[in-house]
Amino acid sequence: MKLIGTYTSPFVRKARIVLAEKKIDCEFVVESPWVAGNKIAQYSPLGKIPVLVLDDESVIYDSRVIVEHLDNGTPNNKLIPPSGRERMLVKRWEALGDGLCEAAVASFLEGKRKDGEKSEGWIKRQNERIVRTVAAINADIGEQPWCHGNAFSLADITIGSALGYLDLRLPDLDWRTDNPNLLRLYEKLMQRQSFIDTVPHD
Template identity: 55%
Template sequence: MKLIGSLTSPFVRKVRIVLAEKKIEYDFALDSPWTPETNVPNINPLGKIPVLVLDDETVLFDSRVIAEYLDNVAPNNKLMPAQNRERTEVKRWEALADGLCDAAALIFLEKKRPAKEQGADWIARQESKINRSIDYMSEHLGENGWCTNTHFTLADIATGCALGYLAFRFPEITWGEKHPNLARLYAKLMLRPAFAETVPQG
């Protein structure tokens, strides 16, 4: 299979970490939909990354769809519980983390526009989403060792990718100082090779 994506996208990083944790071999093709020469829209009609091309040429897109597929296709190191309530909890953490990343990416893109064209209210609205999401993560993590308390899951992968993206693009957001429990979680995640080897670059 082949993964198409960039070295900076938190959504691509999430899939790369899932692939590594599941010990699935794949080819990695670098491409970004924001470059003039991109081929992404020809593969994914939404023009977004990541994109996973299976061996039979089936194309999967959206990191949540890809992550769930990968967890089901390989039985080792399960990242999502089978039970409905526990599984829903993991998916809720993933949705929260992905939403945080969406808001952060929108701010990043908006700030690349000329200063006079930037929407201050729009940026403030996205910043509020980020701040509320961080507070919510911290509150619900509490003193637990992992997002869902008992063991490492996709919830931790998604949350770690979100926090890592903030550290990469918005170091001025000092979430670790305000929320030591999130800082401890991220430090523990960074001890895993899958996280350490996929730190955003660019």
């Protein structure tokens, strides 16, 4: 089994952390969809990462589908509740974290465009989404030890991956100062080996 992606993608990091937390052996193949001549489209028609190639050569894409497959594949360290309201709440956290990542990626990529081509209005809109979402996450966490109550879950992995991407790509967006609950969670996450080993870098 192999996971295809980059060291910078928060969606790839989410899958890598799940692999580590579940203690699943998997080859990590570094390949970027932004590099000319990449082979990602051979595995996924979307040309997006991450991509998980199983031992039988079948392919799974989209981080949400990949992490659910991984969590269902082994009984240890369950990260997603099996059913009902608890499952819905963890998946809602995942949607929130993924949406935060999408806004951050959009802001970063637009900011890389040449002067005269980039839209400052678009960047402002994405950054407002980021600030609003971070504040909502901070409020929802409250005094809880983890995003979803008393247990570490996919919710924490997704939110932590999103915050790591903000630090990498949008360091001028200070999410820490006004969000002490979120900062407390992030500092705790960064003590886990799975997060330490997957800190994003170019």
